[in-house]
Amino acid sequence: MEEAQEIEVPCYFVCPISMQLMEDPVTVSTGITYDRSSIEKWLFLCKNSTCPVTKQDLSNKDLTPNHTLRRLIQEWCTFNAYERIPTPKAPVEESQILKLLREAKASPKSQINCLHRLRSIAHRDESSRNHLQQATGAVEFLVTVARNEENAMYRSEALNILHQIQLSESDLKELLLDNGEFLFSVLQVLDNGNFQSRAHAIMLLKSAFYVADPEILIGSKPEIYKQIVHIIRDKISEQATKTALKLLVELCPWGRNRNKAAENGAVSALIELLLETEDRRICELVLIVLDQLCGCAEGRAELLGHGAGLAVVSKKILRVSNVASERAARIICSISKHYANSRVLHEMMQVGVVSKLCLVLQVESSPKTKERAKEILRLHSRVWRGSLCIPPHLLSSYPSP
Numbered sequence: 001m002e003e004a005q006e007i008e009v010p011c012y013f014v015c016p017i018s019m020q021l022m023e024d025p026v027t028v029s030t031g032i033t034y035d036r037s038s039i040e041k042w043l044f045l046c047k048n049s050t051c052p053v054t055k056q057d058l059s060n061k062d063l064t065p066n067h068t069l070r071r072l073i074q075e076w077c078t079f080n081a082y083e084r085i086p087t088p089k090a091p092v093e094e095s096q097i098l099k100l101l102r103e104a105k106a107s108p109k110s111q112i113n114c115l116h117r118l119r120s121i122a123h124r125d126e127s128s129r130n131h132l133q134q135a136t137g138a139v140e141f142l143v144t145v146a147r148n149e150e151n152a153m154y155r156s157e158a159l160n161i162l163h164q165i166q167l168s169e170s171d172l173k174e175l176l177l178d179n180g181e182f183l184f185s186v187l188q189v190l191d192n193g194n195f196q197s198r199a200h201a202i203m204l205l206k207s208a209f210y211v212a213d214p215e216i217l218i219g220s221k222p223e224i225y226k227q228i229v230h231i232i233r234d235k236i237s238e239q240a241t242k243t244a245l246k247l248l249v250e251l252c253p254w255g256r257n258r259n260k261a262a263e264n265g266a267v268s269a270l271i272e273l274l275l276e277t278e279d280r281r282i283c284e285l286v287l288i289v290l291d292q293l294c295g296c297a298e299g300r301a302e303l304l305g306h307g308a309g310l311a312v313v314s315k316k317i318l319r320v321s322n323v324a325s326e327r328a329a330r331i332i333c334s335i336s337k338h339y340a341n342s343r344v345l346h347e348m349m350q351v352g353v354v355s356k357l358c359l360v361l362q363v364e365s366s367p368k369t370k371e372r373a374k375e376i377l378r379l380h381s382r383v384w385r386g387s388l389c390i391p392p393h394l395l396s397s398y399p400s401p
Helices: 036-045 067-079 094-106 108-124 126-134 138-146 152-164 169-175 181-192 195-210 214-218 222-234 238-251 257-263 266-276 280-293 297-305 309-315 322-338 342-350 353-362 367-379
Strands: 025-027 033-035
Touching: 025 036, 025 067, 033 036, 036 126, 094 108, 094 126, 094 138, 108 126, 108 138, 108 152, 126 138, 138 152, 138 181, 152 181, 152 195, 169 195, 181 195, 181 222, 195 222, 195 238, 222 238, 222 257, 222 266, 238 257, 238 280, 257 266, 257 280, 257 297, 266 280, 266 297, 266 309, 280 297, 280 322, 297 309, 297 322, 309 322, 309 353, 322 342, 322 353, 322 367, 342 353, 353 367
Parallel strands: none
Antiparallel strands: 025 033
16 A cells, blocks of 8 residues: 555646545536535635636636546556545535425424434535535524524534534624524523534534624623533533633633633633643643633632642643643742732642742743743742752752842
C-alpha cells in the first residue's frame, strides 16, 4: 500500500481546488470539473458565485456528475493498486427536499415523517447537507418545529438536524433575534433532553453566540449559564464539555456575564472538572474561564470557598502547557491582590502555592509566568519569605523585595 501511495496521480484526475484525487467529479457550467465536496464548499459555504479556475460567473450552480471521468479514475486506481474510490451515492437534490416540506406543511401528521427523512438527509453526505441547508424554507420549517412547546420529541429532532447542517452566519444570527422563542426551545432541550440532544443543543447554541452581536452577548440570560454548568457537571461527552467551556469563554467577557456564571455554580463545576481531567485542552479552557471569573468579586469568593480551588490551580502550573501556567498564575495573582488576609496567605503556603511560585523562578518557563510569579512573591514577601513551608533550595530563588 505504501508503494501504491507513491504513484504519481495524473493531473487530470486531480481537483483544481483541493489538489487531491477526485472521488466524485462534477462539472460546473463553465465546463471545468471539480471534486464535489470541494466545489460545494466553494459555492455554498464560502458563498462564491464564480468558477475557481476561469473566474467566470456561473450561470447556475448546478453540478453535473462526470460519470466518464469517475470510471476512468476508478479503473486507474485498480490498475495501479491504488486504494479504489467507491462509487458515490447520488446526493438528495433540493427538489426532493422541497417536496418533503410541502407534504409536511399540508398535513401536520406528516411532520414526524418529514423530520425523520430530513435527519436521514443530514446524515447522508456533505452534498445532501448542503442542499438541505440551501433549500428554500427548510431552515424556517426546522426552526418552527423547534419552537413547538407541545412535543419535546419533535423539538429535539429539529435541533439535531439544525446542528448537523451547519447553518450560515446569517441564519445563526436570526435564531437569537426572535424574541427568545428559539433560545427557550434550546434551553428546554438542554434541561430535559437525552444526552445526544443536549450535546447537539449546546453545540448549536455555541455556534449562534459565536457570531452574535455584542448586545445579544451582553443580554444573555442567567438560565443559559445554569444549563452550561449542568453540561459540564453531567460529562455528556468530551466534545460537549469542550463546547460548553468555549461558550463560557465567548460569553464571560461581556457585561455582567461573569457574575451570572459565578452565581450559577460555574466556579465549583470548573474546579471539580480540573480535579478530574488530564486532557490538556480542557485544562487550558477551564483555567481561561476561571481567570475570567476571577475578574469579579463573586468569582474570586467562589474559588476561595472551594476547598481545592487554590491547590488545584497551582498544581497545573508547569504541568500542562504555557497557556495553562500563565492563566493559573493570573488567577493566583488576582486572589493575592484582592484577598490578602492572613487566612488566605496562610492557606497559599499550606497547599503549596508559594513553593510552586518559587519553583517557577528556578525552572524554564514562559516570561509572562515568571513575571507573574515574581509579582505575587514580592507582594507578600513579608509573610512568606521566612516560611518553613518553602524548601531551602527554593527559598534561595525568592525575589528580593
